[in-house]
Amino acid sequence: xxxxxxxxxxxxxxxxxxxxxxxxxxxxxxxxxxxxxxxxxxxxxxxxxxxxxxxxxxxxxxxxxxxxxxxxxxxxxxxxxxxxxxxxxxxxxxxxxxxxxxxxxxxxxxxxxxxxxxxxxxxxxxxxxxxxxxxxxxxxxxxxxxxxxxxxxxxxxxxxxxxxxxxxxxxxxxxxxxxxxxxxxxxxxxxxxxxxxxxxxxxxxxxxxxxxxxxx
Ligand SMILES: Nc1ncnc2c1ncn2[C@@H]1O[C@H](COP(=O)(O)OP(=O)(O)OP(=O)(O)O)[C@@H](O)[C@H]1O
Numbered sequence: 001x002x003x004x005x006x007x008x009x010x011x012x013x014x015x016x017x018x019x020x021x022x023x024x025x026x027x028x029x030x031x032x033x034x035x036x037x038x039x040x041x042x043x044x045x046x047x048x049x050x051x052x053x054x055x056x057x058x059x060x061x062x063x064x065x066x067x068x069x070x071x072x073x074x075x076x077x078x079x080x081x082x083x084x085x086x087x088x089x090x091x092x093x094x095x096x097x098x099x100x101x102x103x104x105x106x107x108x109x110x111x112x113x114x115x116x117x118x119x120x121x122x123x124x125x126x127x128x129x130x131x132x133x134x135x136x137x138x139x140x141x142x143x144x145x146x147x148x149x150x151x152x153x154x155x156x157x158x159x160x161x162x163x164x165x166x167x168x169x170x171x172x173x174x175x176x177x178x179x180x181x182x183x184x185x186x187x188x189x190x191x192x193x194x195x196x197x198x199x200x201x202x203x204x205x206x207x208x209x210x211x212x213x214x215x216x
Contacts, residue, residue: 001027001028002025002026002027002028003026003027003028003029003030003143003144003171003172004025004026004049004052004053004056004144005023005024005025005026006022006023006024006025006048006049006052007021007023007024008020008021008022008023009021009022009023009024009045009048009049009052010022011041011044011048011196017196018041018044018196019041019044019045019048019196020196020197022045022196022197022198024049024191024198026172026174027172028143028171028172029171029172029188030172030173030174030188030189031167031172031173031175031186031187031188031189032173032174032175032187032188032189032190032191033175033176033177033183033184033186033187033189033190033191033204034046034174034175034176034177034191034193035176035177035178035180035183035190035191035192035193035200035212035215036192036193036194036199036215036216037194037215037216038178040193040194040195040196040215041193041195041196041197042148042176042193043062043148043176044196045176045193046059046061046146046147046148046174046176047061049146049174050146053144053146055082056142056143056144057142057144057145057146058079058136058137058138058140058142058144058145058146058170059137059146059147060133060134060136060137060145060146060147060148060150061133061148062148062149062176064129064130064132064133065133066121066129066132066133067121068120068121068122069120069121069122070120070121071117071118071119071120071121072108072113072116072117072118072119072121072124072132072135073096073101073104073105073117073118074092074093074096075121075132075133075136076104076107076108076132076135076136076139077092077096077100077104077139078136079135079136079137079138079139079140079141080139080140080141101117103139104117104135104139105117107135107138107139108131108135110165111131111134111135111162111165112131112158112161113128113131113132116128125153126153127153127154127155127158129153130150130151130152130153130154131154131162133150134147134150134162134165134166137150138165138166138169142170143170143171143172144170144171144172144173144174145166145169145170145172145173145174145175146173146174146175147166147173147174147175147176148175148176149176149177149178150162150166150175150177151163151177151179151182152177152178159179159182160182160185163182163185163186164186166186167186167187173187175187180209180212180213181209183204183212184204184207184208184209184212187204188203188204188205189201189202189203189204190202190203190204190207190212192212192215193215194215199215200212200215
């Protein structure tokens with residue numbers, strides 16, 4: 001069953017085509033890794049896909065999109081802002097409800113940073129900030145994850161742990177990533193992007209790292 005289908009996607013900057021025309025059909029249960037060299041068009045594709053599927057998805061953008069002045073709790077809570085009334089969100093800004101604190105705290109615990117619940121996001125390291133954006137995406141509880149380099153700032157063991165968590169928490173995902181070994185280990189389908197076009201689209205089980213390295 002299809003999770004989403006797009007066709008004729010294109011993107012240009014300054015009159016220069018950087019993506020497409022590109023068509024993509026993603027089935028429910030697909031865990032897609034977008035791979036390819038820097039500048040190939042992966043981030044542009046993730047952005048366009050998010051525009052197409054919209055609120056249905058959880059997004060981890062490359063720039064993370066965090067509000068630095070707010071504590072970690074509030075940044076994670078933003079994953080569900082559109083599920084609550086304005087008064088509930090306003091009240092949460094000042095005095096968060098215990099039930100929400102408990103859920104966010106548990107999620108942060110799974111990401112190894114429960115003690116940072118009330119730390120201003122500006123005071124976190126790059127890898128911690130990345131995990132806050134991941135927590136926000138998981139907290140959203142959607143079926144589809146769109147993520148752009150979500151583990152690029154994490155050390156090896158933590159990157160494996162987070163990739164396993166994302167695999168288990170989202171039915172379907174499209175994740176841009178540079179680490180080919182992680183892509184093969186945690187994704188079921190590898191899509192290689194070259195010059196804004198699909199140059200490879202294969203199940204992970206049919207590929208080894210050297211097949212993908214030809215894209216670089
Ligand atoms: N805002 C922008 N203005 C002009 N050109 C852009 C802009 N954003 C992206 N591009 C260009 O579009 C192309 C694709 O960029 P994109 O960020 O999608 O690549 P990428 O595969 O995600 O790279 P990376 O792995 O380095 O993040 C590049 O040539 C880039 O220079």
